[in-house]
Amino acid sequence: MQIPLNEFEQIVDEAILKRGVNYYKRGSVIDLSENASGEYEAIVAGREHYTVRLTIENEIINEHQCDCPYYFGSVCKHVVATIFYLQKHYLQLTEVPQQITIKKKTASTAQQIKALLKDIPHQELIAFTEEQCKNDKKFANYFLATFGYLSKNQSKEVYQKQIHYILRTAAGKYDWIDWSEMKHVVNTLMPFLENANRSLKNRNYENVFFITTALLEEVTDAFQFADDSSGDLGYFIESAMALLSELSKQELSEILRKQVFDYCIWSFNTKKFEGWDWHLGILDLAGDLVEKENEADVILGCLDTVSGEYEMEQAQSLKLGLLRRFKSENEVEKYVGQHISNASIRTNEIEKAFKSNDFYRVIQLSEDGIKCDRKDKPGLVKDWYNWLLKAAQAQRHTQKIIEYARLLFIDNFYPQQDYYQILKDHIDAENWDAFLEEIITETSAIKRWGYLDLIRQIYIKEEWWERLFVMLKLNPSMEKIEQNEEYLAKDYAPELIGLYSERILDYVAGSVGRSHYRTACKYLRRMMKLGGNQEVNTLIEFFRKQYPQRKALIDELNQI
Structure with a gap:
């Protein structure tokens, strides 16, 4: 929230404002310094000493932070006390309590370090760094991760060894990385991603390949001996896969293209990432690199080995994509017909039919999907009804629009359209209230999960406040x-x-x-x-x- 210095008393909650003013008047702002131009830090005394940080530009407070445990608004009394002082100071009034000492342009820790780095002799800095790396393994790991990109000996093995050492050092003698160590792991591994991004930008594609594959293998192994409840390891996997995906879209040399393709096939066949989403994802990447039919056949052969319902559906979708690129139209149509129960394939076929205005096929596929998934996949059933609604809307079939919109309005947790408004637009005004009463009666009798919220939304949209209040009571x-x-x-x-x-x-x-x-x-x-x-x-x-x-x-x- 931005706060104008001269108007903050009109913006802040009145109760917080009064308490902040009282803090200011009794001299609770005991120390205030300007660490950089427009960046202020204050100590405010309360039950404890709290630190307030403000950033000001053109007499507008753009950022404000306080480390007190106040959760009921964006501005606490300690921030108000500090702002009140700054307001008075900027306007050059004489109401500043004597207890406050303002220290202009105090050098921050970062500024002091920056100044020292300019003055320390080069050899002394080298000696200091060597000594720190010798005595502090974590510092040594971070140093290598940060500046390793300057090395001429770039290879997957070098990066893999560094990452392996970082993770095993964090695991310690108990061979387990607990949550308290994950922050260090994240900070030390992050330079590898920065290096890979820098290499991608500079078209050093081979280095991107080395880093990302090293990260994928070592971090995947680390899931077995680390607490990843915060999702930090997952972040590195996702980032490595995203970089590999970007790499696969670049104009690679034939040698590197083949190297990346072969790696994808090798990692899949050796089950390097089995049990994880990127086990199949690596074949998807290989698909982006395919240039010849025989390479597509290699991937198709891998996909035929996939088992498990969820994995098979993914594999079928990947296979269909390759068939469309490298096989005949007859083979594609035959495969679609054999695997139309796959939700992704069905959705793709419905989308194609809808774009070509083949609403008969949209309806046929959607109704078949409802029959196929009604028992085990009710969420998908809603998707097929949504397509029936879209087809009815495209054909301006009022009766069907009302039928499908009514069904989806009553029983849909993730609406794709505003079904309420669709119904209101297609039902005569004189019949509208009776229609709503029928829905309220029906849902109240069934008592399906969330029915009360549905009724509440009707009351709100129709502004039936008395009935809403009775419901609240x-x-x-x-x-x-x-x-x-x-x-x-x-x-x-x-x-x-x-x-x-x-x-x-x-x-x-x-x-x-x-x-x-x-x-x-x-x-x-x-x-x-x-x-x-x-x-x-x-x-x-x-x-x-x-x-x-x-x-x-x-x-x-x-x-x-």
Whole structure:
């Protein structure tokens, strides 16, 4: 959020603004320095000392950060206190408390290092680096990963050895890389990706091949001895595959093209990546490199060995792509007919038919898909109904449009179109309310998952606020009250305040801990925005008397 220095008092939440001003007035901004032009860092005293960082350009605060645990908005009281000081300072007023000391142009750590690097003699810097590499394995790994691209001895084996050493060093004596070590692994492996990207840009395609294949093999092995709950290793695999894909689209020398192609076939046949998505993905890359029919036959032979339902469907789609490029039209049509139950192949055929306005075939394939997938793949069934709807729309078949849009409106978690609006556009106005009542009755009787949200959306779109409020009263959780506030606040503010009050009382009675107290205070603030200041004060007074031993609760209440 950008904040103009001269207008921030009109932008920030009033309660936060008041607390920030109080912090400023009592001198809680105890230190402020300008580390670079327009970049400020302040220490603000609260329960602890918090660091606030601001970036200002043309009297606009473009960035603001504070390391305090405030989660209810983008601006906390510590940021406000710092901004208030800066506002006064920029306007050259005399209200700055004596406790604040401003240090202009204090050199940051990065600036000090930059200055020293200019002055340190070259030989001393070399000696220092050698000593650090000798004594610190992690530093040595990072150094090699960062500057290895300058070496003339580039090869897959060299990169693989470096990556292997980095991963095994991180694993340590217990042969396991836990989550605390993953940050080091990421930082040390990242230069390899940077090197590969640099090589791709400079058309050093052979080096891209060396790095990406080394990463693929070593990082795949690392999944067996690393905690990848954060997905860091997966990121390197995805990045390596993406770079290989980019490489396959370049104008490679015949020697390198054949080398990359042979690697893809070798890694598949040796099951180097078996069990992972990139096991088949590597054949997809090989497909991009194919120039001759005999090479396509090699890939087709590999694809015929694939087993497993999910993998076979992928393999069939890859095979169809190769058949289209290198085999006869009769072979392609025969293969499509044999594997039309494959959702990707069916979708591809439907798309082709739709583009050519062959709506009869679109309908035929979609209806067959519904029969084929109704039992085991209900998600796909929705896709086939969506194609039936598109065909009906293209043919302006009103009855079918209503039929399919109604079905998809009632039972579709991921809508592809606005089915509600489609229905409204095709049903006569005098029949519209009765049509909606029929849907509400039907879904209420079936009680399919998500039916209440469907009914709620109808109430909102039709602005049936009384019925929406009655629905809320049946399940008035704090989250649901908040969810419906924007629709009901105008007509039902007192009632919402009452519902909030009841829920907050129950919540505080059954919940202990600062995070829970902050949640309760969040909803107390929502009550205030609805005009419930008196009710909030009553609740606060009750909590003070009822739970005097809950110091964290009292502390949070004091900040409202």
